[in-house]
Amino acid sequence: MEYVIALLSQQPLMTLFLVVAFGYLLGEVNIKGFSLGAGAVLFVALFVGWLAPKSAPAPLVGTLGLALFLYCVGIQYGKLFFTGLVSPTGRKANLLALIGLIVAGAAALASMNLFGLKPGYVLGVFAGSGTSTPALQAAMSSLGNSDPAVGYSATYPFGVAGPILVMYLAFFLFKPKIEVPKSAALDFMEIAVRNPDLFGKKLGDVLHMLPSQTEIAAVRHEGRNKFPDPALVLGPDDVLMITSATEAGLEEARKIIGEAAPGKIVMDRSALDYFRVFASKRAVVGTALGDLKIPGGFDYQLVQVTRGDSDLLPRRDLILEFGDRVGLLVNRANAQAVRAFFGDSIKGTADLSYISIGLGMALGLLVGLIPLPIPGLGKLTLGFAGLLLTALVLGYFRRSGGLHWTMPLSANLVLRNLGLTIFLAQVGISCGPKFAEALAESGFLLVFDGVLVLMSLVLPVMIIGMVVFKLPFDEVCGVVGGVTGNPAILMYAGKLTGTEKPDVGYAMIFPGATVMKILFVQIAAAIWGG
Incomplete structure (x- = not known):
């Protein structure tokens, strides 16, 4: 075992890819329709980080992965995102998402005093309940420590399983009528x-x-x-x-x-x-x-x-x-x-312009550095939210002169999933030792807090969407998928309803919800993270 630990510590890049491989292997385990998917990489990484604390790759590796993920999301969904801001259905969907995020954010902050949890743990719980890796990175960057990764890891599994359970129960109880979908082929x-x-x-x-x-x-x-x-x-x-x-x-x-x-x-x-x-x-x-x-x-x-x-x-x-x-x-x-x-x-x-990717990501990172005055807080930078917003704008315009900002869907998916996987692996390995210590100290409390925050996020969306706005069940499932953000939740919503409306709702909601989560943890860290 000592030889294995020494090898992992001396070869951090090799360790990173071993974590990716075994993480995806674990993520493919399916228990009655539930699987962790890419999120399993984080748990394998935490174990490896606990086993070999010196095996963590440089933080820049994880930062690069997350930047690729956010840029590809913005480029792909830019058109649908801005369409959703002006269409009647899109405005209702975004309002639903905003209500859910406000309630969940309030529940997370209330639990800080109610349970006596550290601000970093609470912000990690918020990010993990909403399965938002960008919010996790923003929380760690704003606080300057890895506390959020502990809360994120403790609550992530239910962050995936919880919305699926809620959608299943709503489908079973309300038995909604769903229109037969139109064929995608002419x-x-x-x-x-x-x-x-x-x-x-x-x-x-x-x-x-x-x-x-x-x-x-x-x-x-x-x-x-x-x-x-x-x-x-x-x-x-x-x-x-x-x-x-x-x-x-x-x-x-x-x-x-x-x-x-x-x-x-x-x-x-x-x-x-x-x-x-x-x-x-x-x-x-x-x-x-x-x-x-x-x-x-x-x-x-x-x-x-x-x-x-x-x-x-x-x-x-x-x-x-x-x-x-x-x-x-x-x-x-x-x-x-x-x-x-x-x-x-x-x-x-699979063809794409590396010139466009380079210029687009550089522009987005520059936008993220612009200081914005926030009354009572001083100046706040957008960080990776600036990168995502820039990518959404570029994805909306699609091209500028001779530059094509878009890329084929297949290439986009490869870059996006690779970036997310690398980030989860790097963060997990880095946080392994601290995670084991914190989980032993207050693990059950973190999980309970995660359930509370997740229900505060999902239930208002489901109830208000179906009862007040009277939106079709499959559209509400799309909003749930977008506001929680995990592809496994979206996939289940598509299988449950049998329509493409969850995909459309996800595309309209996910980018904006991601930006809101990032801004929330940054502002909360500035106020309570002191």
């Missing part, structure tokens, strides 16, 4: 023109008669597949290929046009064929579809854009991102020219 239907009112009409006039979120991808006219020319005059037995974001849209289009005629267009690929290509060239990424001009003088028809797991209608104002897959109809002879124009490289799913 639907297609070939429809033969049978409506006599459409005979002799131009295709452009028919398009205006169709429901919204519905497009004409191709036409079979006089026995030949053609592109949807608005000037084309329709006749009996012509066939239209309709694309729609909903099955209802297709059915409504069928009633207007005629009757389904499956296979009439797709079985004949002599004139038109369907291709999907990756958008991987910088010349096309960041460009609106309406501004794309494929050289060569041949005709083509954009049909869909696949981003992540969702299909999008090819609106003229839709801006391409790295890793998008573009579906289009074109003559097979021109397929190579299309691939050359878009790039069509799978590397586009």
